[in-house]
Amino acid sequence: xxxxxxxxxxxxxxxxxxxxxxxxxxxxxxxxxxxxxxxxxxxxxxxxxxxxxxxxxxxxxxxxxxxxxxxxxxxxxxxxxxxxxxxxxxxxxxxxxxxxxxxxxxxxxxxxxxxxxxxxxxxxxxxxxxxxxxxxxxxxxxxxxxxxxxxxxxxxxxxxxxxxxxxxxxxxxxxxxxxxxxxxxxxxxxxxxxxxxxxxxxxxxxxxxxxxxxxxxxxxxxxxxxxxxxxxxxxxxxxxxxxxxxxx
Ligand SMILES: NC(=O)c1ccc[n+]([C@@H]2O[C@H](COP(=O)([O-])OP(=O)(O)OC[C@H]3O[C@@H](n4cnc5c(N)ncnc54)[C@H](OP(=O)(O)O)[C@@H]3O)[C@@H](O)[C@H]2O)c1
Numbered sequence: 001x002x003x004x005x006x007x008x009x010x011x012x013x014x015x016x017x018x019x020x021x022x023x024x025x026x027x028x029x030x031x032x033x034x035x036x037x038x039x040x041x042x043x044x045x046x047x048x049x050x051x052x053x054x055x056x057x058x059x060x061x062x063x064x065x066x067x068x069x070x071x072x073x074x075x076x077x078x079x080x081x082x083x084x085x086x087x088x089x090x091x092x093x094x095x096x097x098x099x100x101x102x103x104x105x106x107x108x109x110x111x112x113x114x115x116x117x118x119x120x121x122x123x124x125x126x127x128x129x130x131x132x133x134x135x136x137x138x139x140x141x142x143x144x145x146x147x148x149x150x151x152x153x154x155x156x157x158x159x160x161x162x163x164x165x166x167x168x169x170x171x172x173x174x175x176x177x178x179x180x181x182x183x184x185x186x187x188x189x190x191x192x193x194x195x196x197x198x199x200x201x202x203x204x205x206x207x208x209x210x211x212x213x214x215x216x217x218x219x220x221x222x223x224x225x226x227x228x229x230x231x232x233x234x235x236x237x238x239x240x241x242x243x244x245x246x247x248x
Contacts, residue, residue: 001025001065001072003052003109004079006033008178009128012203013076018043025072027052027061028079052079052105053097061105062112074124074210075113077106077150082132082143084186095142102146110157117166124167126210127154131174131223134230137242143184147172151216158215167213171206173197174223195222 002017004010006028014026018041025046026034038045048064050057065072080102083090110125117123132140133147154170161168175181175196181188197220209217218227230238 001027001061001074002076002078003027003061003105004128005037006030008180009173009176009199009203009206010076010078011037012200013078013207014041016200016203016207017074018045023070025064053100055100055104058105058108062108065109065112066116068116071116071120072113073122074126075109076126076128076206076210077109078126078128079105080128080146081180082140082146082184084139084184086139087141090142098142098146102143103149106150107153110153114157114161114166118161118164121165123165124169124210124213125154125157125161126206127168127170128206129154129170129172129216131172131218131227131230133170133172134227135238135242137246139246155215158213162213167210169206169210169214170216171202171209172216172218172223172227173202173205174218174220174226176202176219197223 002010002014005014005026014024014037017024021043023044025048026037027048027050028034029049029051031049034047034049038047048061050061052058065075082098083094106127113125127150129150130147132144133151135144137144151170154168158168175191176199177196178199202219205217205219218224
């Protein structure tokens with residue numbers, strides 16, 4: 001099961017898993033995109049049209065995870081988004097929605113998957129975080145905080161579930177060419193090409209990480225360096241660096 005499979009990283013993961021003959025459950029709001037993708041994939045695909053900011057719809061997806069008929073072997077919690085701007089200027093309902101999808105839905109779906117996978121003694125959960133997890137940032141305060149939750153939460157689950165044979169990994173991409181930046185109203189003009197990664201490369205890194213049960217993977221050399229710096233830099237240095245980057 002892949003959430004947020006209608007575009008970007010999630011869609012690339014769907015393509016890569018289908019290329020190996022894996023049957024899929026794909027989840028997102030855009031029905032037409034999901035059904036088009038299902039036709040393209042050439043494997044058995046269940047389409048679940050769900051808005052993961054809505055609790056009843058999350059519960060419906062969680063029920064599918066818990067079902068013993070056609071059990072789910074791998075959950076990819078990929079659906080996520082953010083908004084760019086000063087928190088006080090952003091719509092608070094929109095910001096709450098970021099928390100609902102990036103945190104609430106992710107933890108509820110992880111819970112449903114963890115329970116059945118632990119019982120079965122195998123399975124995998126791949127949670128899509130971000131290098132933003134290591135970089136509390138002005139004009140992206142809510143989004144960065146949600147990704148800090150995802151990384152921390154996933155590390156804890158990794159520790160709990162590894163002894164039960166269940167793989168749990170966090171995928172931490174940096175700038176990736178998808179619809180994310182446009183949806184976030186994030187001006188990317190002037191960002192050098194060298195800082196970007198393609199969605200298929202990021203998707204492959206995530207799937208490889210969960211196959212190997214790596215607790216966390218940061219994709220791309222440029223992001224590995226940035227994440228390494230952000231993890232150890234004193235707060236003042238980190239804030240100065242992220243502010244400079246934001247200005248650029
Ligand atoms: N692109 C980057 O630079 C970057 C960097 C670091 C981390 N990430 C993370 O990567 C993940 C995938 O993002 P992406 O870059 O592939 O962006 P994207 O192209 O915008 O894809 C986001 C996906 O999430 C789904 N989604 C958003 N809100 C949803 C909701 N309320 N209910 C259900 N599905 C929802 C979207 O589908 P619908 O609109 O059809 O619902 C879409 O399939 C996100 O968690 C993002 O935070 C991205």
